[in-house]
Each structure stands twice: as structure tokens, then as C-alpha cells.
Amino acid sequence: MFKTPIPKQELDDRLTKFYSLMNEVYPDWDTAVILSKVNQYYFTGTMQDGMLLVTKERKAFYFVRRSFERAKAESLFSDIYPMESYRDAVAVTGGDCGNTFVETEVVTWGIMDRLQKYFKMGTISSLDRVILAVRSVKSPLELEKLEHAGKQHDDLLQHIVPALLREGMNEAEFVAEILVKMVELGHQGICRFSMFQTEMVVGQIGFGESSIYPTSFDGPGGAYGLCPAVPLGGSRERKLRKGDLIFVDIGFGYDGYHTDKTQIYLFGGKPTDEMIKLQRACIEVQARLALLLKPGAVPSEIYQTVTNELSDDFKQNFMGFGQRQVKFLGHGVGLHVDEFPVIANGFKDPLAENMVIALEPKKGLADLGMVGVEDTYIVTPQGGRCITGGGKDIIVI
Structure with a gap:
């Protein structure tokens, strides 16, 4: 049904580039929250209603509201979880994001309110330029x-x-x-x-x-x-x-x-x-x-x-x-x-x-x-x- 998925090594390489640049530019970062569908696709190989959480400890979690089944069919990303609410993501990650980076050109005030209802965040900073640099x-x-x-x-x-x-x-x-x-x-x-x-x-x-x-x-x-x-x-x-x-x-x-x-x-x-x-x-x-x-x-x-x-x-x-x-x-x-x-x-x-x-x-x-x-x-x-x-x-x- 679908074209050949993006190889897992390709996805791993993209995340490695991301970790490297984040550590270089923002050495005190803790968590990146990625909500843009295009950026989700870049890192996971599928484009869903979901959220990708990446931590400084080189852990990456992809939580999908809709469609979890399609995400599993399309993507070779390692860790994909079903999600009905952000509470489900907290149950997996623990919910303490520390110094948090988000796509400020995409994420609305309403989305941030909903995220902060479930996740504990310290400072909140922009993620956009790092992702654009990695993708460039x-x-x-x-x-x-x-x-x-x-x-x-x-x-x-x-x-x-x-x-x-x-x-x-x-x-x-x-x-x-x-x-x-x-x-x-x-x-x-x-x-x-x-x-x-x-x-x-x-x-x-x-x-x-x-x-x-x-x-x-x-x-x-x-x-x-x-x-x-x-x-x-x-x-x-x-x-x-x-x-x-x-x-x-x-x-x-x-x-x-x-x-x-x-x-x-x-x-x-x-x-x-x-x-x-x-x-x-x-x-x-x-x-x-x-x-x-x-x-x-x-x-x-x-x-x-x-x-x-x-x-x-x-x-x-x-x-x-x-x-x-x-x-x-x-x-x-x-x-x-x-x-x-x-x-x-x-x-x-x-x-x-x-x-x-x-x-x-x-x-x-x-x-x-x-x-x-x-x-x-x-x-x-x-x-x-x-x-x-x-x-x-x-x-x-």
C-alpha cells in the first residue's frame, strides 16, 4: 500500500544530528517537544496527530493520537505509543521536562496550556532554528x-x-x-x-x-x-x-x-x-x-x-x-x-x-x-x- 519506509538508519542519523546540534547550541537543554507534522515526519517517517518527545539522555518517544495503526504500518521508528491524552505520555516519560524546547513558530498558546497541564516544564525556549539547521x-x-x-x-x-x-x-x-x-x-x-x-x-x-x-x-x-x-x-x-x-x-x-x-x-x-x-x-x-x-x-x-x-x-x-x-x-x-x-x-x-x-x-x-x-x-x-x-x-x- 505504502512506498518503502524511510530506513531506520536514516531516522537514527537525523536524531543523532539533532542531539549533536542541541548539545552544542543549548548545552543545558533537557527535553524537546516536537508537534509540527512535517518535523514529526522528518524524524519518524510518518505524519500523524501526535507528539515526539526527545530527551538529552538520547531517548525519543513518539506518541500518536491518530492514527497509531498507520504510524506503525509506515514508520520504522523504534518507540511509538498510542495516546488518547497527554496523560498517557506522562505515564511513559514521567512528565518532568526540565528545560524545555518547543517549536514556537507552530505551537499556540492553547497547546502550551494543555501541555503544561500535564507536563512540568522549567524554562521554555524556541526549538525552530535547530530543527531548520538540521533539516537544511x-x-x-x-x-x-x-x-x-x-x-x-x-x-x-x-x-x-x-x-x-x-x-x-x-x-x-x-x-x-x-x-x-x-x-x-x-x-x-x-x-x-x-x-x-x-x-x-x-x-x-x-x-x-x-x-x-x-x-x-x-x-x-x-x-x-x-x-x-x-x-x-x-x-x-x-x-x-x-x-x-x-x-x-x-x-x-x-x-x-x-x-x-x-x-x-x-x-x-x-x-x-x-x-x-x-x-x-x-x-x-x-x-x-x-x-x-x-x-x-x-x-x-x-x-x-x-x-x-x-x-x-x-x-x-x-x-x-x-x-x-x-x-x-x-x-x-x-x-x-x-x-x-x-x-x-x-x-x-x-x-x-x-x-x-x-x-x-x-x-x-x-x-x-x-x-x-x-x-x-x-x-x-x-x-x-x-x-x-x-x-x-x-x-x-
Whole structure:
């Protein structure tokens, strides 16, 4: 029924990395409480309504409300227990968590109230950065899944999407047709983001000026969306016209792991000299960034090096339109589309081999939309190795 489970050695290695980093960064920690379903999956190989408790004494307990049967069928994790309430977990662990670390970007005040009803906790601190750091370096198993996603992703945008475009179709129809083709290629049907309350159908997709319309999403592109209540997906009113730029910035997920890629198209006309020039300039920026993705390189220094090389003119409407410019050039990808590290100021931990990073230089054009590229790279001693095909010129339909 299910695919081959994540090998037990892989799960053990992930926990070993976690123990090592926790002991290095927070030597006085006692207990980590992991409630995020994605993080549960990373450490146990199954995604349930449950709780993973990890102690400094190298003990790990996975308590599952629903479905315990499925968790046992899917996971090779050693210690899985059924749980109806947190009281059941206390009966196994003793309930004294000491200095406790939780995922503060995920755990709500209400959940903490319920946990503290049963567990005794000393100091409570954030676990998020340690888990993101552990997850940022991918194993060979993870890289295999990412490379498969990248291959399918490139095939989709280069060879399948162009045939979907037709005059008069609206953005929502285009999004729906892309999703069907993605699923046919093995896409998992959803794209996961770690950013608080971030939802997405397949990504940001826009015809013409729609792709520079303001959104709450922290990315260079824009979108009209369906309506104020659902400001994503695609507009039913904005229809494809001859001469439109088409912005397709989407994630592709395979067996949990995402790649991120953007392709620009032009429908029923010829790109202007300015469009061609700026698209190729973004490709050059991406290539420059990729050369710097080597173990030991510092993300903030990469960001400063590349942005300082750009002319003041090019920086206008770069990485966004108008005043809506984002302050990064790339971001990690994996079980979430948005992971560590980020190629931006403030990120000073050096890159490590087998980190996976999406590089996305883009530039907005008034009244026309967004041009630019995005591709996913693996950090290697020779620089970033692209797994999504690399930046392309505007594809003319």
C-alpha cells in the first residue's frame, strides 16, 4: 500500500544530528517537544496527530493520537505509543521536562496550556532554528527525491505548460490545468510552506500586470488571486491576451520534497528588447549566485557581494515592484518550499555541502509584469549544481 519506509538508519542519523546540534547550541537543554507534522515526519517517517518527545539522555518517544495503526504500518521508528491524552505520555516519560524546547513558530498558546497541564516544564525556549539547521543539509535519500522533483519540474515548465496557454483563458483555469499536469507527473498535490499562515495552490501565477500586483506573500512576484478571501490561485476575470507576459513561479513536490522554479512566457507576440535584456540580466545574476554556493560561504556575504555588483538602475523594481521589494535572493527548499538557509543579510552560518537552495532574481516591469528566473541548486565544492534545468530566456508561445 505504502512506498518503502524511510530506513531506520536514516531516522537514527537525523536524531543523532539533532542531539549533536542541541548539545552544542543549548548545552543545558533537557527535553524537546516536537508537534509540527512535517518535523514529526522528518524524524519518524510518518505524519500523524501526535507528539515526539526527545530527551538529552538520547531517548525519543513518539506518541500518536491518530492514527497509531498507520504510524506503525509506515514508520520504522523504534518507540511509538498510542495516546488518547497527554496523560498517557506522562505515564511513559514521567512528565518532568526540565528545560524545555518547543517549536514556537507552530505551537499556540492553547497547546502550551494543555501541555503544561500535564507536563512540568522549567524554562521554555524556541526549538525552530535547530530543527531548520538540521533539516537544511540533505541526506542522499533526500537528494534523490529532490532531483526527481527537479527533473519533472523542468519538464513541466519547458515542454508541457506552453501547450496549455490559449487566448481568452483565465488565470484560474490555467492554474487548474497546470495542477492536473503536475499530478500526472507525480506531484504530491500540495506545496507546503513553513511561513505562518501561508497558503498556496501551486505557486504564484499571473498574466501581465497581475504578476506585480501586491500580495501578503513574502516573494518578488504578485497575483490578483480569486478574491480578497482567497488572494491566491488565479483570477477568473483576468484573461490571457496577445502580448501578455506570463509569470509561472511554482513548487513541485515529490514524496514530501519540493523544488522551486520560475519560467516566463510571452503569448502571441514578440518580447521587447527591454524584456529580453532584463530576463538575461536576471539569468546572469542567478549564474553569479550559483558560483558562490560552496561549503563555507556565508549567505549574508553572498547577498552583499551580488547586490553590490548591481547598478542602481537595475535595483529599481528588482526582487519586487515599487516599494514591495523583498530582501533576499534565495532560500532553502526541502520538506517546505521556504527553509534555511536564506541568501540575505543576517544569515551568517556558513553553507554546508548538500544544502539545497532556490535562487530567484526577478525584476518587475511597469504595466507589463515580472521577468526573471528561479531554479533549485545543491551546494557543492564546485558551486551550486542546478537540478531544475537552469534559467531560460522568455519562452514565446
